Amino acid sequence: MAEDFIVTPWEVKGEIDYDKLVERFGTQLVSQEILDRLEKHASPLHHLIRRGIIYSHRDFNRILDDYEKGNGFFLYTGRGPSGDTHLGHILPWILTKWLQDNFKVKFYFQLTDDEKFMFDDGLTREDTKKYAYENMLDVIALGFDPKLTKIFLDTELIHTLYPIAIDVARRINFSKVRAVFGFDSSHNIGSIFYTSMQAVPCFLESVLEGRNIACLIPCGIDQDPHFRIARDVAPLLGYYKPALLHNKLLPSLAGGDKMSASLPHTSVFTTDQPDDVRKKIVNAFTGGRVSVEEQKKLGANPDICTVYHYYMYFFMPEDDELRDIYLKCKGGEILCGECKQILIEKINGFLKEHQQKREEAKDRIEDFILRD
Amino acid sequence: MAEDFIVTPWEVKGEIDYDKLVERFGTQLVSQEILDRLEKHASPLHHLIRRGIIYSHRDFNRILDDYEKGNGFFLYTGRGPSGDTHLGHILPWILTKWLQDNFKVKFYFQLTDDEKFMFDDGLTREDTKKYAYENMLDVIALGFDPKLTKIFLDTELIHTLYPIAIDVARRINFSKVRAVFGFDSSHNIGSIFYTSMQAVPCFLESVLEGRNIACLIPCGIDQDPHFRIARDVAPLLGYYKPALLHNKLLPSLAGGDKMSASLPHTSVFTTDQPDDVRKKIVNAFTGGRVSVEEQKKLGANPDICTVYHYYMYFFMPEDDELRDIYLKCKGGEILCGECKQILIEKINGFLKEHQQKREEAKDRIEDFILRD
Secondary structure, three states: OOOOEEEEOOEEEEOOOHHHHHHHHOOEEOOHHHHHHHHHHOOOOOHHHHOOOEEEEEOHHHHHHHHHOOOOEEEEEEEOOOOOOEHHHHHHHHHHHHHHHHHOOOEEEEEOHHHHHHHOOOOOHHHHHHHHHHHHHHHHHOOOOOOOEEEEEHHHOHHHHHHHHHHHHOOOEHHHHHHHHOOOOOOEHHHHHHHHHHHHHHHHHHHHHOOOOEEEEEEEHHHHHHHHHHHHHHHHHOOOOOEEEEEOOOOOOOOOOOOOOOOHHHOOEOOOOHHHHHHHHHOOOOOOOOOHHHHHHHOOOHHHOHHHHHHHHHHOOOHHHHHHHHHHHHOOOOOHHHHHHHHHHHHHHHHHHHHHHHHHHOOOHHHHEOOO | OOOOEEEEOOEEEEOOOHHHHHHHHOOEEOOHHHHHHHHHHOOOOOHHHHOOOEEEEEOHHHHHHHHHOOOOEEEEEEEOOOOOOEHHHHHHHHHHHHHHHHHOOOEEEEEOHHHHHHHOOOOOHHHHHHHHHHHHHHHHHOOOOOOOEEEEEHHHOHHHHHHHHHHHHOOOEHHHHHHHHOOOOOOEHHHHHHHHHHHHHHHHHHHHHOOOOEEEEEEEHHHHHHHHHHHHHHHHHOOOOOEEEEEOOOOOOOOOOOOOOOOHHHOOEOOOOHHHHHHHHHOOOOOOOOOHHHHHHHOOOHHHOHHHHHHHHHHOOOHHHHHHHHHHHHOOOOOHHHHHHHHHHHHHHHHHHHHHHHHHHOOOHHHHEOOO
16 A cells, blocks of 8 residues: 655655644644643734644643743754745744744754755755755745844854764764665765754754753654654753644645645745736635536535635634635635635735845845854 | 675774785786886885885876876875874875975875764764864974965864765765775764765865866775775766875784784874883884794794884885895894884984974964864
């Protein structure tokens, strides 16, 4: 029997059963108790949290313990710069921004230009560096606090990162990366080494500050395997295990079993123009019926609709508005064409503002960047 | 049947059959033709070359071609800083100095503090860095031209080295390092990646100068496997394959099958005091007979004698003098005690001067070192 779905840091395939993934990876579901506890410090809860898109964690309780005891923590997430940024990428960044706003904590953003070079023979080092600088603009455009936020490329901060990376690498053998990532003998030795580099920022603040500070990583659930390894190594090096908050992956506009693919026509990129967006959304998979008549009579299915998912993940942060369109869809009161038109306007409104901030970000890189 | 001998960059065991090693590694013996050709440019030939201690090579002909065409070349060798420097370590450095003096070429010396940390759990990063700076003093003390010589630690030049290392790493898979080094799944991912770092200086001058320049590596034959890999990768990245000149390893003072071991009592370290040297040489393995009478009558065997090897490798550069003591030993005209006394004085004379230069080198580090 073929595997029902595959989720690794480099491959997402099939229709993801998120509950099963929690079991497979050995993470915890975000419980009501955690939500209640978080709400005491950060209210109202972000819609990504309220709606269960941030659905799994490791040791998030401990982060709240540390915070309540006054020990503090810091945030870390990142991006593999293999192309332009799409909405799926910025999802954990939006959560990170919300966490920074509410907890006023430091945030490290890693651009793994080395990773993408080593895992993709089609990319040059110049390509991944160029994409890193492009992706960085999207991070800055989201409004992070420059006093608390540091962004870096692996190859540009390597003097600082490499000593920590070899500390980590010495504690991980090939058996381990084979078991966790499914690597075999055909994998190149750069990609085998790489997970050490992704572990480094978990410990960076502790190294730079000279005291042990807990790390919280908001990221897509697909990145969890890297941090499972980092968590195993942490106590051997005298650091706290990094904690994680995992989000579900934004479905592709093709819907169904093609989850979170970065194909140009099924993802919305932050640099898309209004016409690009229009074309993509017009062609998006919905839960609509075969005819207008049937849809008016029987209603449509928002639960499988990518347009509805885009509302839920991004473009209808108000719960009332989201519930309203859900019920209208179910009741046949709105047709897919009309609904798509609403989404196109919302996306283009967001992108217009984001692209403006992205332009401004070009002059603000030096406020954020960390280099050797 | 057990292996007769083992030679890898990290392990030397058994009595080495150097001819067999040339076959096993696929290198070439240094021929009379090469010696004649070399002598045209560098005369007289160094005693290490005349005596066949520099006995094997890869593409050294091509280096001479390039030199004769006016394309030039550069030198590269190095040291894994896991402890103090002993005479066996400086052997290829002495050849390198002779080559630099005769060809007036640039020389890069790599101190692989990352390697030794990743291959030895007993060493901290601070340990290997400390040894690197100690070992560096020995390099400087040998009299290299500061205008043509650059010395660096991997962790201190990593900003420059890492981009080249990942270029290399992407071209080497685990099968390859398993086949070449005998690694298995229990090896840590840092040590698996490491050979990429040792390849980098082969291409460093080409990268820094922006044109393709041939590299010649004088090194112990045990280091050849690293450069076999570097040679495979070079053309894929558009560089010349590095050429090599391999030396036989200095036998340990215990003689026989314990070749080139770095044990404190069977090696002479550059920091040894006269009394240390005396003790070590007095206890050294010789080719002497069981009694003075027998030795006077039958003569001794210099071919298996470590004292004689020390003369041959280091302390009797004059061929007449070496032949004289060889014949005296064979003829029973000199006893081991007397011979050891001569060696002790020669070593201590060398060390006195070397240690003086080593002290002076402490103020000259900045003339040689290359850092990010």
